[in-house]
Amino acid sequence: MSQDPAQAPSRGAPDATQVSLSLVSHTNAGKTTLARTLLGREIGEVRDAAHVTDLAEGHVLIDSAEGDRLSLWDTPGFGDSHRLARRLEQSANPVIWMLAQVWDRFRDRPLWSSQQAIRNVRDRADVVLYLVNAAEDPADAAYVDPELRILDWMGKPVIALLNQTGAPRPPAEEAAEIARWEARLRGTRTVRKVLALDAFARCWVQEIALLEAVEDVLPADKRPGFSRLLGAWQARRERTFAASIHELARRIARAAADAQDLPPGRLRDTLRELGSSLRPGRAPDDGERVDTARRAAMRALAERLDADIRASTDRLIELHGLQGRAAQVVLERLAEHYAVETPVDEGRAAILGGLVAGSLAGLKADIATGGLTLGGGLLAGGLLGALGAAGLARGYNLVRGKDVASVTWSDEVLDGLASSALLGYLAVAHYGRGRGDWSASEHPPHWEAVVREALEPQRGALKALWAGRAQRPSSTEFEPALERLLATAARQALARLYPGFRP
Template sequence: MNKDPQKINLSLVSHTNVGKTTLARTLLGRDIGEVGDRSHVTTEPEDYVLLRAPDDSELILWDTPGFGDSVRLAERLKARSNPIGWFTSEIWDRLTDKSLWLNQQAIKHVRDKSLVILYLVNASESPEAVPYVKAEMDILAWVNKPVIVLLNQMGEARPPEEEKAEVELWRDYLKPYSFVKAVMPMDAFARCWVQEYELWKEIESCLSDADKPTFASLHATWIRQKQALYSSSLEAMAAYMVKVSNDKEVLASQSLIDRLRSIGRSLGFIKKDLHGAMEDAQVALSTRAADWLCTLTQRLINI
């Protein structure tokens, strides 16, 4: 249950080392957590305010430890209802298998805290070829919350029909799981910003009527912020284009020797790199344009 009507809690979960924290950084627009090419970089759930509306409502994103041994984790969760299973999960695993115990604590937290779960998968692999996906569906079934599956690592842009076929492959595979409400692309690096709009729509469709007013306030705030970022980016790019297009170098009247050199180079008679006034002016203009482009790029990154 949502403990605070002014908060919408989302949990980002996946198999270990699939890219949760990287995607969390993308959605949050800032560096959080630790990213590394190894398993179990994140060891416990960490919460971040993704958005705060003027009415003080908040959208909270939880970055969670990646599932390691998903099959054993699913078995542990199923067995928790009996005393022996509870003892194994809470006492034995804590002493003998800290990673498995942390996973159990994290998934309990997800169940108790979150309204919607964002489940990240590696889209470069076929769902049938990844043995842990079925076990993780059992884990998410135990959590019993709406799940949106996000396809990460989709690679370079391809024809729309190919990307659509990849999404449909995952949708077909996950059809038996009624708690999976949507499957959509959301690459941490190669995504299109429009995908974030689609993600908001899917999250809203998963919420109860009681939570939708809070979400509506957050959604309106998010749209205003994104539109402001978009406008700022356009203004920065427009200012760069105006600056470059208006830049100029005033040349003195070209001497006869410079004219002959230019003609000679254009006809191929002169191979040696002899710079005249025109060439110097071109170098100066291109150098400034390159510097301004670097400045623009940094400004867009800051925005």
């Protein structure tokens, strides 16, 4: 057995406290994977085989400034639970009898592993975290009954954790899954709470809920110290949250302030370009040639945003203690999301504005035929999906009174960047270490509606921010307001995904 990490507390508060959690389950249920996710580092060995963890391994989850310490023990999995429970039931004092037995580590591995887990619970645990495989139907998990009888004999408070739940689901579906397992576990003396906490797709909000549940079942003398530990854990996660929102706000602010100047052009060329776009699939002839300077400007703007989103996503991944690089997602329709500001008078602007809606089909055809090749990719956590049809409402935004024409991102694109930034944050924040290095994947469909609802109260403030771009402010002037807006929306999104969370 590894050395106990819960050594005597360092000098601090007179009531400095040590609390130990023992992580137990049937063999190969994902204990070590979940331990890695909670610890934020690689420990033990993870592979699809029984009894991978040989000995109980203790690790420090967190220390408080007052000298309190919270430790987590990863234990060998329960083996032949039915045979062990039958043997225990034949003894007047089951636990003492079992711990007195000498089972061979290699010839009777299932019983030996079970013995090590029970020994750890008896000697170390203040609270037992009992993992169950939520991918199974509760009625089919035959190993649960004997293992719960064994834990009942130990007499320590148990919190059941639903692991291997799959991708994040809407709150109602998750609550229904918890209710099914609560019904399955009803009747045991020691199970005090059932929570969902998947090693592959958990969120820090769920970690806080777990520690709050632990605090509720601790003896009264340990609660003051544990309250400090809970505060330290939440402060750590809040710092990561704040740094993440700051990074996202900087990303969007840079996009809002970015512009690419164009050489002076003729209104007739602009009309011809838009006119050709009304005829899908037709390659423009010499009289309908496209504005190559404008396309070069679009490409430059796109490449900067592309590089910025990649670098920003990498920083977000690093903040969450993950590895991996931002994935490349090739966008075929990026040109639809530019705004072109051109110095023309009001009458001509009105003429051009009437052509915007009709230009959409032509823009698509232009891209399909290779007329506008932007190259590369743009990782935006679902930027195009977040923009939807609204992102195409103003392909060109013509404004009079400027000395030089410029290409900028439209207001709709910036709104879409805010949505996609929050979707990207949720994806990274839910990425458990059980999945290995970071890789982009589709977010659960219900997240889009959650983010949209969370951002809705901020639409007016965002509109006012984008209106201020006419004065060409620097990106740093956008950042404070964006940071406040994104933080509020992100907390509201988390509150919708986890109803018990207090934003």
